[in-house]
Amino acid sequence: MVKVGIVGWRGMVGSVLMERMRSENDFQGIDPVFFTTSQAGQKGPDIGKEIPVLQDGFDVEILKGMEVIVSCQGSDYTKKVHPQLREGGWNGVWIDAASALRMSEKSIIVLDPVNREVIDKGFDAGIRDFIGGNCTVSLMLMALGGLFEAGQVEWLSTMTYQAASGAGAKNMKELVSQMGAINEAAQPILDGPVAAVDTAVAGAMRGDAFPTDNFGAPLAGSLIPWIDSPMENGQTREEWKGVSETNKILENETPIPIDGICVRIGTMRCHSQAITLKLKDDLEIAEVERLLASANDWVKVVPNTKEATLKDLTPTAVTGTLTVPVGRIRKMNLGPGVISLFTVGDQLLWGAAEPVRRMLNIAVEKLSA
Numbered sequence: 001m002v003k004v005g006i007v008g009w010r011g012m013v014g015s016v017l018m019e020r021m022r023s024e025n026d027f028q029g030i031d032p033v034f035f036t037t038s039q040a041g042q043k044g045p046d047i048g049k050e051i052p053v054l055q056d057g058f059d060v061e062i063l064k065g066m067e068v069i070v071s072c073q074g075s076d077y078t079k080k081v082h083p084q085l086r087e088g089g090w091n092g093v094w095i096d097a098a099s100a101l102r103m104s105e106k107s108i109i110v111l112d113p114v115n116r117e118v119i120d121k122g123f124d125a126g127i128r129d130f131i132g133g134n135c136t137v138s139l140m141l142m143a144l145g146g147l148f149e150a151g152q153v154e155w156l157s158t159m160t161y162q163a164a165s166g167a168g169a170k171n172m173k174e175l176v177s178q179m180g181a182i183n184e185a186a187q188p189i190l191d192g193p194v195a196a197v198d199t200a201v202a203g204a205m206r207g208d209a210f211p212t213d214n215f216g217a218p219l220a221g222s223l224i225p226w227i228d229s230p231m232e233n234g235q236t237r238e239e240w241k242g243v244s245e246t247n248k249i250l251e252n253e254t255p256i257p258i259d260g261i262c263v264r265i266g267t268m269r270c271h272s273q274a275i276t277l278k279l280k281d282d283l284e285i286a287e288v289e290r291l292l293a294s295a296n297d298w299v300k301v302v303p304n305t306k307e308a309t310l311k312d313l314t315p316t317a318v319t320g321t322l323t324v325p326v327g328r329i330r331k332m333n334l335g336p337g338v339i340s341l342f343t344v345g346d347q348l349l350w351g352a353a354e355p356v357r358r359m360l361n362i363a364v365e366k367l368s369a
């Protein structure tokens with residue numbers, strides 16, 4: 001059985017990965033060794049079979065004994081350990097959820113329902129670094145894969161509504177604390193005039209006691225139109241990833257123009273995106289829906305009605321599931337071939353853990369052949 005080292009398994013992304021691997025019985029087909037950066041020697045997770053105690057995630061010699069390493073530990077870990085392994089001659093398969101290696105010439109960004117051919121070709125050519133894409137990019141491609149595959153995307157603009165989970169576990173908790181602080185300010189006067197409730201809520205959100213250590217600003221009852229670090233051209237890094245990662249995943253020789261504004265909103269783990277897309281041909285909406293629906297097993301076209309939208313096209317409907325609904329599909333009055341779409345996806349599943357889990361299975365299959 002293929003020896004697989006797993007690092008970062010108890011973090012937020014890692015926990016979702018573990019849950020998916022358990023429910024898909026993935027551990028039965030591999031020989032797993034669990035690593036840690038802080039708990040070496042302690043007992044590993046319960047995966048339904050005997051495993052060694054936790055190994056030191058910085059011990060390069062033990063890591064070199066793995067045929068595959070899966071990391072959900074983050075970019076700092078990758079930047080420290082990956083070069084030591086490669087410079088030390090390790091030629092195993094490195095599969096990573098972090099962004100550090102995504103744009104490297106020696107890596108492939110993995111999203112197999114969309115770019116399985118690129119993965120297979122790369123593996124056969126000797127590439128051994130396979131990196132999960134940015135959550136917003138992966139979710140957009142899962143939703144719109146059918147239009148890209150049909151060569152119909154001339155350009156697109158995506159305005160995002162991104163969940164707290166993308167900023168980390170502490171931020172998810174801070175969002176809930178902020179909701180609690182708002183409720184605390186408003187609850188005693190909720191039966192009174194709404195103007196007083198509004199004043200109390202705004203006062204609490206602007207007050208020094210409002211918990212903002214992690215986000216740096218109120219998110220509950222508000223939003224933050226900035227994600228990640230600034231780029232020189234005025235984009236944020238999250239916005240830059242949209243165009244660079246998408247075109248790398250699709251191996252486009254001529255890049256498709258993609259741009260927009262990335263916004264953090266007060267959802268827990270589902271990202272949403274409002275997309276304006278220019279089709280190459282002025283297709284009928286029924287044809288657009290047919291192309292979208294036929295792309296993969298998880299995308300779900302939602303009819304452009306209020307009833308269907310409220311039922312299926314919200315973070316509440318999608319959270320914790322692999323379904324990627326896409327709706328609000330219509331021709332815009334901006335010219336021929338310009339359409340609107342709205343999509344929602346779980347940022348921890350298709351946005352992080354699932355492409356990594358599926359790449360592990362692809363690697364195991366190839367190494368066992």
Ligand SMILES: NC(=O)C1=CN([C@@H]2O[C@H](COP(=O)(O)OP(=O)(O)OC[C@H]3O[C@@H](n4cnc5c(N)ncnc54)[C@H](OP(=O)(O)O)[C@@H]3O)[C@@H](O)[C@H]2O)C=CC1
Nearest residue numbers: 008010011012013036037038072074075098134135351352
């Ligand atoms: N592809 C994507 O879109 C996304 C990618 N990511 C990537 O995944 C990386 C990991 O993110 P995330 O899972 O949010 O990180 P977490 O902060 O949840 O976990 C990272 C590590 O922190 C350590 N840790 C310390 N204390 C605790 C604790 N009490 N509970 C759990 N773990 C603890 C664990 O390492 P140890 O066991 O070694 O102590 C764990 O593996 C990110 O840095 C990012 O690069 C994240 C989100 C989306």
Ligand SMILES: N[C@@H](CC(=O)OP(=O)(O)O)C(=O)O
Nearest residue numbers: 098099134135162166167227
């Ligand atoms: N930046 C994303 C989450 C993330 O971790 O992205 P990346 O894997 O590209 O660093 C967000 O904040 O929603």
